[in-house]
Amino acid sequence: MADKITSRSQDYSQWYIDLVRSAKLADYSDVRGCMVIRPNGYAIWEKMQAALDAMFKDTGHVNAYFPLFIPESYIAREAEHIEGFAPECAVVTHGGGEELAEKLYVRPTSETIIWASYKKWIQSYRDLPILINQWANVVRWEMRTRLFLRTTEFLWQEGHTAHATKEEASEEVLRMISIYKKFAEEYMALPVIMGRKTDSEKFAGADETFCIEAMMQDGKALQAGTSHHLGQNFAKAFDCQFQTSAGELDFVWATSWGVSTRLIGALIMAHSDDRGLVLPPKLASRQVVVIPILRGDKTAVLEQADAIVCTLKKHGIPAFVDSSEQNSPGWKFAEYELQGIPLRIELGPRDIAGKKCVVARRDTLEKTELPLDDTFSMQVSEILNNIQQNLYDRALSFRNEKTIEVNSYEEFKTAVENGFVIAHWDGTDETESRIKEETKATIRVLPEEQEYLDRYKMMEPGICIYSGKPSARKVVFAKAY
Amino acid sequence: MADKITSRSQDYSQWYIDLVRSAKLADYSDVRGCMVIRPNGYAIWEKMQAALDAMFKDTGHVNAYFPLFIPESYIAREAEHIEGFAPECAVVTHGGGEELAEKLYVRPTSETIIWASYKKWIQSYRDLPILINQWANVVRWEMRTRLFLRTTEFLWQEGHTAHATKEEASEEVLRMISIYKKFAEEYMALPVIMGRKTDSEKFAGADETFCIEAMMQDGKALQAGTSHHLGQNFAKAFDCQFQTSAGELDFVWATSWGVSTRLIGALIMAHSDDRGLVLPPKLASRQVVVIPILRGDKTAVLEQADAIVCTLKKHGIPAFVDSSEQNSPGWKFAEYELQGIPLRIELGPRDIAGKKCVVARRDTLEKTELPLDDTFSMQVSEILNNIQQNLYDRALSFRNEKTIEVNSYEEFKTAVENGFVIAHWDGTDETESRIKEETKATIRVLPEEQEYLDRYKMMEPGICIYSGKPSARKVVFAKAY
Numbered sequence: 001m002a003d004k005i006t007s008r009s010q011d012y013s014q015w016y017i018d019l020v021r022s023a024k025l026a027d028y029s030d031v032r033g034c035m036v037i038r039p040n041g042y043a044i045w046e047k048m049q050a051a052l053d054a055m056f057k058d059t060g061h062v063n064a065y066f067p068l069f070i071p072e073s074y075i076a077r078e079a080e081h082i083e084g085f086a087p088e089c090a091v092v093t094h095g096g097g098e099e100l101a102e103k104l105y106v107r108p109t110s111e112t113i114i115w116a117s118y119k120k121w122i123q124s125y126r127d128l129p130i131l132i133n134q135w136a137n138v139v140r141w142e143m144r145t146r147l148f149l150r151t152t153e154f155l156w157q158e159g160h161t162a163h164a165t166k167e168e169a170s171e172e173v174l175r176m177i178s179i180y181k182k183f184a185e186e187y188m189a190l191p192v193i194m195g196r197k198t199d200s201e202k203f204a205g206a207d208e209t210f211c212i213e214a215m216m217q218d219g220k221a222l223q224a225g226t227s228h229h230l231g232q233n234f235a236k237a238f239d240c241q242f243q244t245s246a247g248e249l250d251f252v253w254a255t256s257w258g259v260s261t262r263l264i265g266a267l268i269m270a271h272s273d274d275r276g277l278v279l280p281p282k283l284a285s286r287q288v289v290v291i292p293i294l295r296g297d298k299t300a301v302l303e304q305a306d307a308i309v310c311t312l313k314k315h316g317i318p319a320f321v322d323s324s325e326q327n328s329p330g331w332k333f334a335e336y337e338l339q340g341i342p343l344r345i346e347l348g349p350r351d352i353a354g355k356k357c358v359v360a361r362r363d364t365l366e367k368t369e370l371p372l373d374d375t376f377s378m379q380v381s382e383i384l385n386n387i388q389q390n391l392y393d394r395a396l397s398f399r400n401e402k403t404i405e406v407n408s409y410e411e412f413k414t415a416v417e418n419g420f421v422i423a424h425w426d427g428t429d430e431t432e433s434r435i436k437e438e439t440k441a442t443i444r445v446l447p448e449e450q451e452y453l454d455r456y457k458m459m460e461p462g463i464c465i466y467s468g469k470p471s472a473r474k475v476v477f478a479k480a481y
Numbered sequence: 482m483a484d485k486i487t488s489r490s491q492d493y494s495q496w497y498i499d500l501v502r503s504a505k506l507a508d509y510s511d512v513r514g515c516m517v518i519r520p521n522g523y524a525i526w527e528k529m530q531a532a533l534d535a536m537f538k539d540t541g542h543v544n545a546y547f548p549l550f551i552p553e554s555y556i557a558r559e560a561e562h563i564e565g566f567a568p569e570c571a572v573v574t575h576g577g578g579e580e581l582a583e584k585l586y587v588r589p590t591s592e593t594i595i596w597a598s599y600k601k602w603i604q605s606y607r608d609l610p611i612l613i614n615q616w617a618n619v620v621r622w623e624m625r626t627r628l629f630l631r632t633t634e635f636l637w638q639e640g641h642t643a644h645a646t647k648e649e650a651s652e653e654v655l656r657m658i659s660i661y662k663k664f665a666e667e668y669m670a671l672p673v674i675m676g677r678k679t680d681s682e683k684f685a686g687a688d689e690t691f692c693i694e695a696m697m698q699d700g701k702a703l704q705a706g707t708s709h710h711l712g713q714n715f716a717k718a719f720d721c722q723f724q725t726s727a728g729e730l731d732f733v734w735a736t737s738w739g740v741s742t743r744l745i746g747a748l749i750m751a752h753s754d755d756r757g758l759v760l761p762p763k764l765a766s767r768q769v770v771v772i773p774i775l776r777g778d779k780t781a782v783l784e785q786a787d788a789i790v791c792t793l794k795k796h797g798i799p800a801f802v803d804s805s806e807q808n809s810p811g812w813k814f815a816e817y818e819l820q821g822i823p824l825r826i827e828l829g830p831r832d833i834a835g836k837k838c839v840v841a842r843r844d845t846l847e848k849t850e851l852p853l854d855d856t857f858s859m860q861v862s863e864i865l866n867n868i869q870q871n872l873y874d875r876a877l878s879f880r881n882e883k884t885i886e887v888n889s890y891e892e893f894k895t896a897v898e899n900g901f902v903i904a905h906w907d908g909t910d911e912t913e914s915r916i917k918e919e920t921k922a923t924i925r926v927l928p929e930e931q932e933y934l935d936r937y938k939m940m941e942p943g944i945c946i947y948s949g950k951p952s953a954r955k956v957v958f959a960k961a962y
Contacts, residue, residue: 030552030597031585037545136618141577155546
């Protein structure tokens with residue numbers, strides 16, 4: 001089994017790293033800032049990809065693949081974009097044994113290389129919209145890295161769409177951030193706040209950035225997905241004009257949106273505990289482990305264990321049995337708790353005699369008995385649904401408890417150490433950056449969801465907690481990953 | 482619709498490029514040697530990935546992800562490996578605005594970076610086997626590129642396994658090349674010859690390389706997959722020893738195996754024709770297009786077209802209708818032939834009156850009538866199976882016709898311009914390289930399949946066609962992509 005995991009209360013950061021390594025989710029490599037995503041971690045990414053990919057395709061998107069390398073001159077075309085990304089790029093200067101005439105940047109994001117193609121593909125409104133997504137690796141040179149959350153190379157998907165009108169692009173931006181919200185909440189069991197970023201926090205090259213923000217167990221925020229309205233910025237940078245249905249020439253409107261392997265980090269930090277990983281069933285490639293207690297009539301126990309796995313699989317529940325005699329049941333309990341298998345079934349000779357088994361939930365650690373009858377698979381399925389829902393409810397209660405509204409900067413400074421803070425802001429960059437400098441807290445999001453707006457009466461005017469100037473609305477502050 | 486495609490007889494190379502671009506499968510980018518895989522092309526890759534990934538998982542493999550960048554010192558550890566790969570690498574010299582202390586190579590293949598991790602993960606025979614696959618992009622600097630077939634960056638999967646014994650590794654090597662053969666034949670409808678490579682053609686760092694070789698419509702060979710026995714070479718390079726079950730120390734045995742997006746090129750070159758792409762149904766994300774002939778009672782025709790699509794989908798056949806009035810039926814026929822949709826259904830008012838429709842096969846271009854009754858979906862399904870089988874049979878007949886056995890070098894030189902040549906070879910590197918120099922033909926494979934060996938009596942001894950020296954067996958020569 002694994003090394004001991006530091007407890008969350010003792011050192012949350014160390015707990016996270018211990019967990020990721022003990023559960024064999026990821027490992028540092030000797031390449032600065034780059035991680036190895038191990039099979040246990042990659043299996044989570046595969047489940048995430050499958051769910052997201054289906055949602056993208058259901059909304060008319062198709063996948064494609066663009067080059068890893070971006071010529072320096074492309075990156076330079078959009079002024080804000082190069083300013084934001086060039087300093088954190090890895091640069092290829094040699095290829096095939098020779099120095100290159102033009103440096104190539106390893107993509108930190110693909111707007112520029114993609115718009116170079118879109119310029120060739122788009123002539124008329126008939127060529128629009130283009131709704132393309134790409135699953136890819138990207139590189140952003142990072143000084144301080146943390147497995148999954150911040151690494152020099154990471155995996156992500158990036159959608160890049162082209163539209164005939166600003167309105168269509170706006171609809172797309174909202175459609176995609178809504179898909180991210182749905183994915184976070186329904187699959188990751190992670191409640192998120194959807195809304196806009198302030199100007200200083202938006203994507204380099206975007207007119208507007210929408211995001212979803214989640215709360216981790218230490219009260220910090222994690223940005224779990226973004227969707228950008230790029231206006232006509234990239235079309236102008238790449239001179240991409242089209243003939244409108246009215247016969248005029250106009251620049252194409254653009255969006256881009258993405259989520260990355262940092263979602264795995266979010267998943268871990270939101271739900272897991274001191275025993276290890278806690279996985280929502282919908283993202284668990286193995287939902288149920290059966291552990292035979294090998295005493296007395298071993299054959300009968302093993303046969304029943306196999307029969308259970310077979311029945312569950314027939315009902316679409318991915319289950320497996322660990323019948324190795326090398327390790328004790330107790331060792332196995334701990335190991336699969338560490339690995340986050342949502343449900344454990346314990347099965348011994350007495351259970352077989354009583355036509356029942358013991359099921360232990362990973363989320364609450366509760367054990368109950370379940371009869372081994374015709375209703376068995378249905379009951380297991382219900383418990384799994386229940387775990388999925390419970391993880392969401394628990395995270396939502398936690399977020400609500402850890403969200404505090406304040407009316408003064410003194411209150412703010414204390415509150416922001418513990419969770420999200422709702423406060424009035426005067427809307428200026430200056431106030432925002434002063435607060436960030438003094439407290440390390442940032443404006444995470446200007447929420448757009450009615451329920452959230454109502455709950456905290458966010459659209460009521462008031463007084464900025466920092467400057468004392470009039471404020472049109474409240475915003476959400478937090479320290480963030 | 483697309484630009485005119487050059488005919489195969491006129492210029493096979495130009496036909497290929499025309500087809501790839503007209504069918505919007507891929508496009509050159511402005512980045513030297515890098516391609517854009519467009520949605521139509523990427524959809525084929527997704528179907529390939531799904532089929533292969535399921536086969537890998539069925540044989541106990543799991544996916545993981547290792548860093549894109551490989552430190553120069555890693556590549557250098559295996560002598561043959563660095564000699565083979567370093568000259569064709571892209572090299573990152575700067576990151577985060579600073580010059581790097583050690584250069585990073587963009588992975589041309591991942592043996593070295595992966596074995597650096599395996600060294601950490603493997604202590605005992607209990608940690609073995611490791612059966613990991615990775616889906617990734619790789620970069621090999623290419624001077625002359627061709628879409629899909631040879632590009633600086635390409636997508637692939639690379640399996641990297643670690644074993645306790647040489648025998649287990651040998652079994653794995655053969656297991657995986659057999660999976661590739663099965664995939665090529667059952668999904669791509671592409672007959673392949675499975676066997677070993679000569680020493681000069683094997684992977685840089687391998688003890689033995691197995692391959693599958695396919696014939697294209699111009700008689701040239703295309704290597705469609707390789708599986709390498711790496712012996713203990715990489716374990717030694719990375720000092721990866723383990724405790725055997727007998728309590729001794731030994732180096733770990735390794736294999737690696739891969740297929741890439743060049744398979745899309747193989748698929749095109751094997752089956753397609755002067756009208757465009759011909760896709761085997763199993764790799765077509767859209768198998769059936771319904772084209773309504775909008776005359777007379779348009780509503781009735783459109784309703785019936787939708788009903789057909791609905792029925793087919795219910796039976797698991799991906800179908801769609803193109804009801805746009807912007808383009809004529811004739812235009813649509815040509816367009817979906819270009820795109821390689823396996824089956825076209827034409828439906829007009831007279832068909833509805835007669836409760837029938839016309840189906841046109843993409844492979845043979847034959848048209849037949851099909852009654853719109855309860856047997857409809859089953860009949861469509863049968864035709865699709867038939868297309869799949871016909872493509873395979875056609876390609877196999879073609880290969881057999883274009884495979885010639887020769888007994889002299891004069892015969893050889895003529896024959897090798899037209900297809901595969903079976904000939905005696907004295908087994909020396911010298912003869913092999915002389916023939917290559919003089920004719921550009923290489924030894925593609927030393928077949929291992931009994932049926933193929935029997936057919937050409939390959940294991941009978943004879944006289945080398947080049948040197949006149951004794952030869953222990955015949956081999957397969959061809960010019961290759």
